[in-house]
Amino acid sequence: MGEFFSPRYPNNYSNNVQCTWTIHSTGNRTVGLTFADVDLETCCDYIRVYDGPSTLQPLLGEIREYRNKSSTFKSSNDDLTVIFYSDASVPSRGFHANWVFLGEESCGGNLTDSMGEFFSPRYPNNYINNALCTWTIHSTRNRTVSLTFTDVALEKCCDYIKVYDGPSTLHALLGEIREYRNQSFKSSYNDLTVLFYSDHSITSRGFHANWVFVESCGGNLTDSMGELFSPRYPNNYPDYSQCTWTIHSTGNRTVSLTFTDVDLEKCCDYIRVYDGPSTLHPLLDEIREYRNQSFKSSINDLTVLFYSDASVTNRGFHANWVFLESCGGNLTDWMGEFFSPRYPNNYINNALCTWTIHSTRNRTVSLTFTDVA
Structure with missing residues (x-):
């Protein structure tokens, strides 16, 4: 085991450097190499690591900056070769590397x-x-x-x-x-x-x-309406499924989702629907069998997660979604009026609006429809 450095490390290396190290083990041992520090002129200077005793062997990687805490390489046989190159301008601190011969016990x-x-x-x-x-x-x-x-x-x-x-x-x-x-x-x-x-x-x-x-299943759905299925529907879904769909609308529209068919292994497989663009948002419900199941997002996104375990698969599910123009709300003034979307112009397709009119104290609500078409 040992370590080596760029020239003058940790001071800046020189311009116009080209250095080659060959690390050679004996017996049935390979070479493990880790770069603990790298600071190069990223445009023009580099380190290259080759899987063998010369630069004619396969290139394992080229390094121009410090990555993932360290850059680690392993030879397939007895040797690794490292070349360091710097051009005619802008030197930097360079690099520090450690190597170790790895035991005869194979792994990986x-x-x-x-x-x-x-x-x-x-x-x-x-x-x-x-x-x-x-x-x-x-x-x-x-x-x-x-x-x-x-x-x-x-x-x-x-x-x-x-x-x-x-x-x-x-x-x-x-x-x-x-x-x-x-x-x-x-x-x-x-x-x-x-x-x-x-x-x-x-x-x-x-x-x-x-x-x-x-x-593979799941994805990002952005059409204003459509349908989604469990994998292989209407045939049985596979074991070990984990699918996530995010349905994303734009503007002042929400997402309405309706399940038209659900057939799962009730004990262990499930669908979960979340009110937002990921499974970190509020859970609206978990589904294990068919009921009259519809969901509406509070903002632009709904997320659907489908999971199946290692045994007993069924037909799965089918669902439809549609984007809805935002409408409805809570009305608390003592009198007022409200309309269908875009009234007196024609209302939109795929509308689903809910208004709640709430009075206070000992008062009831009187509601009159003055125009319906």
Whole structure:
């Protein structure tokens, strides 16, 4: 194990530098490399890391700035090669990197089964020091990856798991894990990547995780009317569905949603409807069977979540939505008048308006319709 730096680090490196380091292990050990600090002229200076003993080998990544706390690489065999280049102007602080030879115990890999589990090395016994393991979970067709950690016990200061939304650690970081919480992740497309790192001291039990491929569903709906279904409707939906639709109107319009068919496994599968653009907004209701179920948003958005568990699927659901011109309200003056939308011009299609007229003390309300067409 060891460390190396750009010339003159932590002072500014020179102009017109080109440096090459080759890190070579022996035996059945690979090389783990972590950049702890990077400060370069991002337009023009760079670090490149190659998977082998020269720059003719596959390029693992190019670095121009500090990312995700650190940038970590692992060789597939005995060697990593690092090249540092600076041009003729604007030097910066440069970089600091650490490497370690990783033990003979293999870990990581490509996971392509539709469901399964994986572990830290030696789980449930303590994992090894100097581990750097990468698993890529790859689905096919219109399916995403759902990943759940069922057990996590790490050295919190120094060891970690990172989950990335794509087929490598160059994609978006979804989360970093150092202890057990209710931790689940879902890919945007076909792939999730999991990186596990341990330093040279203090190991713990490690982690256990399950994954399953999920039929892709959900989306953002912006048409003024339409319909939505559970996956494969009217055929049975798949196990492990988790779909979220957000229906978004514009202007002074709300969303009206009506379920015309619901057939679910009542114990365990459900639909939830939220009054807003996400599941963080107020829950309007949870649906497990068909009733006369209609919902209206208070502002521009409704969100619909559909969930199914690991067993017993049914036909699912069908629903229609329509955007409504805002109308109705609470009327408290002692006398007044109100109208259908746009009166005396023609009212709009798809209107649903409610007025509540409220008196005070010992008074009743008298209501007269003077014109109806």
